[in-house]
Amino acid sequence: MKTYEVRTHGCQMNVHDSERIAGLLESAGYVDRAALTDDARPAGPDVVVFNTCAVRENAAGKLYGQLGQLRPAKTDNPDMQIAVGGCLAQKDRQEIVRRAPWVDVVFGTHNVGSLPVLLERARHNAEAQVEILESLETFPSTLPTRRDSAYSGWVSISVGCNNTCTFCIVPSLRGKEKDRRPGDVLAEVRALVEQGVVEVTLLGQNVNTYGVEFGDRLAFGKLLRACGEIEGLERVRFTSPHPAAFTDDVIDAMAETSNVMPSLHMPLQSGSDRVLKAMRRSYRSEKFLGILERVRDRMPDAAITTDIIVGFPGETEADFEETMRVVREARFSSAFTFQYSIRPGTPAADLPDQLPKAVVQQRFDRLIELQEEVSWVGNRALEGRTLEVLVAPSEGRKDAETHRMSGRARDNRLVHFAVPEGTERPRPGDVVSVDVTYGAPHHLVADSPVQGGTWSVRRTPGGDAWQALQTDSGADSGAGAVRKPAVSLGMPAIGKPEPAAVAAGPGCACS
Numbered sequence: 001m002k003t004y005e006v007r008t009h010g011c012q013m014n015v016h017d018s019e020r021i022a023g024l025l026e027s028a029g030y031v032d033r034a035a036l037t038d039d040a041r042p043a044g045p046d047v048v049v050f051n052t053c054a055v056r057e058n059a060a061g062k063l064y065g066q067l068g069q070l071r072p073a074k075t076d077n078p079d080m081q082i083a084v085g086g087c088l089a090q091k092d093r094q095e096i097v098r099r100a101p102w103v104d105v106v107f108g109t110h111n112v113g114s115l116p117v118l119l120e121r122a123r124h125n126a127e128a129q130v131e132i133l134e135s136l137e138t139f140p141s142t143l144p145t146r147r148d149s150a151y152s153g154w155v156s157i158s159v160g161c162n163n164t165c166t167f168c169i170v171p172s173l174r175g176k177e178k179d180r181r182p183g184d185v186l187a188e189v190r191a192l193v194e195q196g197v198v199e200v201t202l203l204g205q206n207v208n209t210y211g212v213e214f215g216d217r218l219a220f221g222k223l224l225r226a227c228g229e230i231e232g233l234e235r236v237r238f239t240s241p242h243p244a245a246f247t248d249d250v251i252d253a254m255a256e257t258s259n260v261m262p263s264l265h266m267p268l269q270s271g272s273d274r275v276l277k278a279m280r281r282s283y284r285s286e287k288f289l290g291i292l293e294r295v296r297d298r299m300p301d302a303a304i305t306t307d308i309i310v311g312f313p314g315e316t317e318a319d320f321e322e323t324m325r326v327v328r329e330a331r332f333s334s335a336f337t338f339q340y341s342i343r344p345g346t347p348a349a350d351l352p353d354q355l356p357k358a359v360v361q362q363r364f365d366r367l368i369e370l371q372e373e374v375s376w377v378g379n380r381a382l383e384g385r386t387l388e389v390l391v392a393p394s395e396g397r398k399d400a401e402t403h404r405m406s407g408r409a410r411d412n413r414l415v416h417f418a419v420p421e422g423t424e425r426p427r428p429g430d431v432v433s434v435d436v437t438y439g440a441p442h443h444l445v446a447d448s449p450v451q452g453g454t455w456s457v458r459r460t461p462g463g464d465a466w467q468a469l470q471t472d473s474g475a476d477s478g479a480g481a482v483r484k485p486a487v488s489l490g491m492p493a494i495g496k497p498e499p500a501a502v503a504a505g506p507g508c509a510c511s
């Protein structure tokens, strides 16, 4: 029995790619080392795969540090294989085996499917294999997948990005946008629902330009509406859209499709029009705020999250104040905030006026303080509201201490809810109704079940799928146990234009 371990860095795109890497390795006969019981688990894995990210600060330093830590294990056991894939592999290529010659395989973002063959070839030839393709040959959804969750799944609708944001390395590493056919996407969603999945997240670097490749500007809204027709699919989410191309037909589709959730991740990046221009982001703050207004007009309860970069080269105090203004007006439920750092290979890396760290840090701290206030006001406003929560396997770190369980509301807010003693605990994948008793800055608390307020549990096929997994794997059925579904075969690509399939119906994800 050969075992594997996949270490994932970066965005949801990588998380989903890692599900494919796991599926490929299991199809090739490897076993997930983490899934084995303590007594059956060997000291070290036979294959370690790093699925890397080139977007985050110091990604290379982190990778080479981890590779260095593995070196003694490789020296002790030369049969152990180390593979490096993902965006940093696509970028650094040969450099990886030059700096870490104990690495066996380097593969890129366009040839994830080659991994088992490259491992075999590296073993047979006793030399490192580096294979990077310049563009995608087949959509990666055709690969086998071992999904992380029994009740919730990622579905890729596109890969790559046609934009040229100056701080972003994605276009050069993931290539131009490739859209999957709507019929292929919907077939995968239906197949997941048949397996018990109740929630899907449509994934692409820039989901709302979906359709650009097959000439249908309205394809994303149509896809959302078509998802609304799928019986048993309770929650549809997507990430990430881009403000420049976010049109009202998508807002209408969200508002008019009952299983599309009232949550939206809309990356602002900067509130200053001057900085947006330097970032080569083609919308301006007024357009951005206009989108939010129209979303809230149609979906008053929508929770809107964002990404913001502080300290882009040349950002003045006045520019930063503009970001603060937009954050105040936008009322984001939360924000992923980043301090700008030079990412080699991006146009912004060569811009003059890179800001001193102390200035960036001070602005960053002010932004976080403001966003915390805004998030907290938004969460406190929900006190007393009844929410439907999709139960997760132990999402709260303190759940064991507080005897609460956790899950996500329809608007994707994290909710920790109490479970009355003596009642059957809901299963991950089930849906509970609870009242919010406290809005904290980063989550909601719902103690109504133990305070005589709302408490109901709806068992779903998602909960059944989660439970079946516990039984199949012989695990105890405690809600803390995380077992992964069996490998599913890749989805065959229909491979011919068929936008009508959607018309006939009713996501770095870092845009």
Ligand code: SF4
Pocket: 161, 162, 163, 164, 165, 168, 169, 170, 171, 205, 206, 242, 508, 509, 510, 511
């Ligand atoms: S930030 Fe997003 S939209 Fe801009 S280039 Fe990168 S992936 Fe594309």
